[in-house]
Amino acid sequence: MNQPSASDSDGEPVDFDALPMRVGLGQFMDPTEEKLRFVKQLGCDDVLLNMYRYSPDYPHMPDNERIPLEGDAEWSYENLVELRERIEAADLRLNAIENIPISFYDKIMLGEEGREEQIEHVKTTVRNIGRAGIPMFGYHWMPSGVWRNTEVAVRGGAGASGFDGDAVDDELTHGREYTEDELWDNYEYFLEELLPVAEDAGVKMCLHPNDPPVPSLGGVPQLFRNFENFKRAMELVPSENHGLEFCLGCWSEMGEDLSEVVRYFGERGKLFYVHFRDVEGTVPKFNETFIDQGNYDAYEILSLLYDVGFSGLVIPDHTPHVEGDTDWDHRGRAHAVGYLNGMLTAIRHERGE
Structure with missing residues (x-):
């Protein structure tokens, strides 16, 4: 049987590496017709699916008879193909499967008994992602997930989440x-x-930072919290198929020199796709905000990404919850998409393109 591949609206195979830098949308796991229409209406052609949690309530969640609500699991080739084809039917491209539920590989992260079984399931999932014609797999190394413990009001009273290290207790999360x-x-x-396995499957693996990027949470070290540790990660097992799911918000939380980081990893071809968001403040205390009023100059960073030759997908990440928004914050994301597309158009005009 011939292996299917991603295709465009004319039925031609998609060469994702040949596409230019572009703005898309993601951060959802249920590609409903309504969401996909919304993505297309904003002028985007690209999506990624974020499978951070498992839920039986989503009819299009990759599934098979092995998946319980907790424990070992893997995603089937057939359902991954179904997801890709559902997205292509809306004249969109599926760029990445971002995250698997923590329960799929928690024993691997913590070195517990049973990690050998889990790694075989993860290998099968990555093989299936590649066979299904999906080019990237985003992952994180956060056994306890993302931590937020504050809510703040930002511009105009929009709601945004935050983190305050002083409010974290000393309770151990994993015993x-x-x-x-x-x-x-x-x-x-x-x-x-x-x-x-990823190399054989033609899948790029994309590492996300720890969020928040603090030394430890609940007794578990947060490895991917600074520039030096990301350098180590990329050099630990060298591979052209290993790079960054470059979350600007997390890097902004770190307080690192973003220009230096973009140049370093961009010139080495390690920026695979970008989460574009920002925060106010840095660890140990920060809150999320709109992309035009955070720690860094959004236009400067987008221009630098362009100049170092980044040609991947840029998506708005978390956005403030604005008036009349949904749980997915579609209105906040629409603002971010428009802002990003406007900046990208200006950058291209500046360079005579």
Whole structure:
């Protein structure tokens, strides 16, 4: 049987590497007709699906008879093809599957008994992603997930989440304290096992930062919290198929020099796709906000991405909850898409394109 591949509206295979930098949408796991129409109405041609949690309530969630609400699981080739074809039927391109539920690989991250079984399931999932014609797999290394513990009002009273390190208690989330060496050893095992599979499957693996990027949470070290640790991650098991799911919001939380980071990883071809958002403040205390009023100059960073040759997908990440918004914050995302597309158009005009 011939392996299917992503195709455009004319039925031609898509060469994602040949596409220019472009703005798309994502951050949802249920590609309903309403969401897909909305994406297209905003002038976007690209989406990614964020499968951060498993839920039986989403009819188009990749599924098979092995998936319980907790425990080992993998996603089937057939359902991944169905997801891609559903998106292509809306004249859109599926660029990435972003995240698998934490329960699919928590034993791997923490080095617990049963990690060998989990890694085989993850390998199968990555193979199936590649067979299904989906070019990228975004992942994180956060056994406890994303932490937020404050809500603030930003411009015009829009709601935004935040983090205050002083409000975090000392309770252990996974029964004991783990060391950095343990987490690095577990991560190296993950890469050594999975990167050869990703290479064979033609899948790019994209690492997301820890959020918040603090040294430890609940007794678990947060490895991907700074520039140096990301350099180490990219050099640990060298592969052209390993790069960054470049979340600008998390990097802004770190307080790193974003221009230096973009140049370093951009010139090495390690920026695979971008989450474009910003925050006010840096760890240990920050809150999310609109992309035009955070820590960095959005136009400067988008211009730099363009100039270092980044040609991937840029999506708005979390956005403030504006008046009349939905749970997915579609109005806030529409503002961010328009802002990003306007900046990208201006950048191209500046360069005579």
